Amino acid sequence: MARRKKIYEGKAKILYEGPEPGTIVQYFKDDATAFNAEKHDVLDGKGVLNNRLSEFFMLGLNQIGVPTHFLKRLNMREQLVRSCEIVPLEVIVRNYAAGSMAKRLGLEEGQALPRPMVEFSYKDDALGDPLVPEEYIISFGWASQQDLDDIVALALRVNDFMSGVMYGAGIKLIDFKIEFGRVYEGEFMRLIVADEISPDSCRLWDIETGAKLDKDVFRRDLGSLTDAYTEVARRLGVLPANTGAPKPTLIN
Template structure:
């Protein structure tokens, strides 16, 4: 097979040149990181599970009119996506106090918020992805006011849909991170959802027990990380038959 050109490698994914102009292949790794890459590890089968979970959620969002970069899943660890210009912001939607919000404001973890909060963080690992305001975003040209409004609108629509979807399978969507990109088609630009939605990028708690079913199990050394991801996939009805069989990276990256 012809070796594909690698375009980008992040902490959890690798992007390769796609088979058609304007496309990329997104490969999901088993690598796990936390605290801005200070804690590192491997969760066997995580890439397989996140590929399937993100495929399912992106597809469902597309069905209700949310534009996404997802085209189709190629195999257990790869999916075909539209090539976009990533907006250098992490858009975080919070429904329950947890993580940095609880620490920063001294709010007890697990406190239900009176309304959903949307926060923006500048994507820069060296700076620790700092929290930024709309003033910062427009001042430094990361997005204009109209784009910020669109990011807010899309983030809240996604939150409404996913909160209901997870509620239906006994999971509380505590908070989650989104990334968006500018996609050009016929000289027209559109902001669409990019990256992934998975237990890597969302806090998911069991509705009855508040058991954590996401990457916090890795961050906090709670154990059974892979099992938690598998349970999310099982409840969504998409756990690969026979479990998340591992596919060695080099076989799919050629």
């Protein structure tokens, strides 16, 4: 295979130049990180599961009219996505108190919130992705007020879709984070969902038992992360019921 040009390598993915202008190949790694990469491990098959699950969610969003960067899955670890200008924000949608919100406000984990809440954090690993108010975002030019209005509307549509899909699989969607990108068509700009949607970026609890099926399994040493992700994939029909975590040959 010809060596491709690497654009960027993050904690969980590598981005390569795509085969056509305006495209990127997104490669999912097996790396698991937590606490701003202070905790790290390599878990065989994790990248494959996240690739398949992100494909499942992005296709579903495209079908209901929520635009995403996803074009197609190329193989077990890679997908072709549309190049876009990433908005430097992580958009967090919370349905229940958990994680940092529960700690900040002294809430019991799992407490239902009065309504879905949207928070923003500034994408900067060195700063620990700090929460930022809308005033900061607009003043520093990271996004306009119209951008934020559109982002919140899209994020809540994603939440409605994800919550329903998960509920049908016996899973409670506690919270999740997504990213958005800008694409330009002449003078027209639109926002699309970018990056990934997977158990790496969601909190997922079993409705009956409360068992965690997301990266908190790794953060809190609660068992096998790939087993948890495999269970999510099985329930959603992404993997056959009798299939374990896939272990494909690595792609150079």
